[in-house]
Amino acid sequence: xxxxxxxxxxxxxxxxxxxxxxxxxxxxxxxxxxxxxxxxxxxxxxxxxxxxxxxxxxxxxxxxxxxxxxxxxxxxxxxxxxxxxxxxxxxxxxxxxxxxxxxxxxxxxxxxxxxxxxxxxxxxxxxxxxxxxxxxxxxxxxxxxxxxxxxxxxxxxxxxxxxxxxxxxxxxxxxxxxxxxxxxxxxxxxxxxxxxxxxxxxxxxxxxxxxxxxxxxxxxxxxxxxxxxxxxxxxxxxxxxxxxxxxxxxxxxxxxxxxxxxxxxxxxxxxxxxxxxxxxxxxxxxxxxxx
Numbered sequence: 001x002x003x004x005x006x007x008x009x010x011x012x013x014x015x016x017x018x019x020x021x022x023x024x025x026x027x028x029x030x031x032x033x034x035x036x037x038x039x040x041x042x043x044x045x046x047x048x049x050x051x052x053x054x055x056x057x058x059x060x061x062x063x064x065x066x067x068x069x070x071x072x073x074x075x076x077x078x079x080x081x082x083x084x085x086x087x088x089x090x091x092x093x094x095x096x097x098x099x100x101x102x103x104x105x106x107x108x109x110x111x112x113x114x115x116x117x118x119x120x121x122x123x124x125x126x127x128x129x130x131x132x133x134x135x136x137x138x139x140x141x142x143x144x145x146x147x148x149x150x151x152x153x154x155x156x157x158x159x160x161x162x163x164x165x166x167x168x169x170x171x172x173x174x175x176x177x178x179x180x181x182x183x184x185x186x187x188x189x190x191x192x193x194x195x196x197x198x199x200x201x202x203x204x205x206x207x208x209x210x211x212x213x214x215x216x217x218x219x220x221x222x223x224x225x226x227x228x229x230x231x232x233x234x235x236x237x238x239x240x241x242x243x244x245x246x247x248x249x250x251x252x253x254x255x256x257x258x259x260x261x262x263x264x265x266x267x268x269x270x271x272x273x274x275x276x277x278x279x280x281x282x283x284x285x286x287x288x289x290x291x
Contacts, residue, residue: 040258040259042256042257042258043091043098043102043256043257043258044254044255044256044257044288044289044290045083045088045102045103045104045254045255045256045257045267046103046104046254046255046270046285046286046289047103047104047105047106047248047255047267047268047269047270048071048103048104048105048106048269048270048272048285049106049107049108049248049250049269049270049271049272050063050068050105050106050107050108050118050272051063051107051108051109051111051272052109052111052113053065053068053107053111053113053114053117053118053121054111054113054117054149054150055149055150056150058273058274058275059273059274059275060271060273060274060275061271061273061274062274063272063273063274064274065117065121067274067278068117068118068121069121069124070278071272071278071281071282072121072122072124072125072127073125073278074278074279074282075103075125075127075282076125076127078101078282078286079100079101080101080102080103081099081100081101081102081103082102082103082104082105082122082125082127082128082129083098083099083102083103083104083128084128084130084169085104085130085169085171085222085223085245085246086169086222088104088246088257088264089222089245089246089261089264091257091259092257092258092259092260092261092263092264093259093261094259098257101289102257104130104267105122105127105128105129105130106129106130106131106132106171106225106248106269107129107130107131107132108132108173108225109132109133109134109137109153109173109178110131110132110133110134110137110138110142110153110154110159110173111152111153111154112142112146112147112148112149112152112153112154112155112158113149113150113152114131114154114162114168115154115158115161115162116147116149117149119162119165119167119168122167122168123165123167127167128167128168128169129167129168129169130168130169130170130171130223130248131154131162131168131169131170131171132170132171132172132173132223132224132225132248133153133154133159133170133171133172133173133209134153134173134174134175134176134178134227135174135175135176135208135209135212135213136175136176136178137153137154137178138153138154138155138156138159138212139212141153142154142155142158143155146158156212156216156217159213159216159217159219160216160217160218160219163217163219169222169223170213170217170219170221171221171222171223171224171225171248172206172209172210172213172221172223172224172225172244173224173225173227174186174187174205174206174209174227175205175206175208175209175212176205176208177202177205177227178227178228179227180228185227185228185230186226186227186228186229186230186231187202187205187226187227187230187231187232187235188230188231188232189232189234189235195234198232198234199234199235199237199238202235202238203238203241203242206224206238206239206242206244207242209221210242210243220243221243221244222243222244222245222246223244223245223246223247223248224239224242224244224246224247224248225247225248226247226248226249226250228250229249229250229251231247231249231266236265239265245261245264246264246265246267247264247265247266247267248267248269249266249267249268249269250269250271251266251268251269252268252269252270252271253268254268254288254289255267255268270284270285
């Protein structure tokens with residue numbers, strides 16, 4: 001009996017030691033995996049900023065459909081893969097990988113031609129994009145005069161159709177702060193404005209568009225595009241509290257994406273002027289990339 005008890009204790013002791021060793025091995029592997037991720041080289045990400053795509057004379061914020069087609073053809077031919085905002089968000093949180101040569105395609109203001117003209121071209125090249133809308137444009141202008149390629153804005157139904165395509169994520173471009181009226185430019189804080197007044201105003205505006213998007217389209221935006229690129233550091237806590245995980249500016253430059261989520265706040269973008277050829281524009285936005 002005594003030998004049986006000693007044998008039982010010995011077996012239990014071996015089991016306990018084995019469990020401890022197992023936890024140590026698993027923990028070591030997790031730590032090594034985390035260390036490997038922390039040593040990953042940053043990924044260079046160019047971001048394109050389009051606005052209107054229609055048959056009007058090309059301008060700083062207007063490109064012809066043929067120019068968009070040419071741009072996406074160039075990207076495809078040169079090995080670029082369009083990535084979604086969600087892919088970037090997931091990557092910074094340690095989920096998934098990014099392609100070797102990623103590019104983010106964005107459209108600002110919510111023009112109807114982003115659906116009628118741009119979406120078929122995105123489909124042609126198997127690419128995706130973020131379309132950031134201005135809520136008041138949809139409520140007032142789109143409802144009053146919808147579905148003209150050259151000047152209309154997206155209706156709530158159009159926005160739902162874009163989102164259901166699986167190629168377009170809908171971002172926030174404020175509800176009604178896309179203006180330069182008075183002293184304020186976009187959603188920047190005024191010099192004499194208190195932090196409390198500013199954050200209250202911005203929170204209400206962003207919250208209104210968030211509510212309307214959810215009620216009309218079942219969408220909760222995770223991307224925010226600063227109107228005119230005008231921003232204030234006091235806006236960041238408001239964006240975070242509103243569920244925004246990526247913010248887009250109008251400052252031009254290359255982005256470096258890491259496994260750190262904060263790298264997605266303040267993303268640089270290159271405006272796509274219709275006054276440039278595809279080759280001229282692409283040379284400009286890829287000049288910092290390695291060969």
